[in-house]
Amino acid sequence: MEKFIIKKFSTSVNTSTDGSTNLPLSSSSTINDKTVKRRKYKDNYLNFGFTFIGDDNNQIPQCIVCGVTLSNESMVPNKLKRHLEQNHSHISKKSSDYFTRLLSSQKKIQRSWKNV
Numbered sequence: 001m002e003k004f005i006i007k008k009f010s011t012s013v014n015t016s017t018d019g020s021t022n023l024p025l026s027s028s029s030t031i032n033d034k035t036v037k038r039r040k041y042k043d044n045y046l047n048f049g050f051t052f053i054g055d056d057n058n059q060i061p062q063c064i065v066c067g068v069t070l071s072n073e074s075m076v077p078n079k080l081k082r083h084l085e086q087n088h089s090h091i092s093k094k095s096s097d098y099f100t101r102l103l104s105s106q107k108k109i110q111r112s113w114k115n116v
């Protein structure tokens with residue numbers, strides 16, 4: 001005598017109502033396919049006469065002297081230095097103090113422009 005045991009797919013969902021708060025927080029990682037390497041402004045870039053504009057995710061170097069903006073990829077000491085030496089060779093040997101003062105005076109001008 002043979003017995004055929006028919007397995008029924010039991011789809012009984014155990015709805016446990018024990019109030020457990022096991023939220024899958026670990027799986028909330030954002031996938032960044034486009035990992036564009038954004039260069040960040042460093043304080044010592046001021047020595048090359050550069051400040052930056054834009055937000056944290058997209059900083060763009062801006063020359064304090066002539067106000068020209070370079071691309072984010074140009075946010076490297078070599079390129080900033082080259083701009084300073086090629087365009088503002090007369091102040092390329094100035095100390096960071098000079099550029100700090102220049103920057104602060106530029107900001108004052110910008111502020112007065114906004115008031116107009």
Ligand SMILES: [Zn+2]
Pocket residue numbers: 063064065066067068083087088
């Ligand atoms: Zn410049």
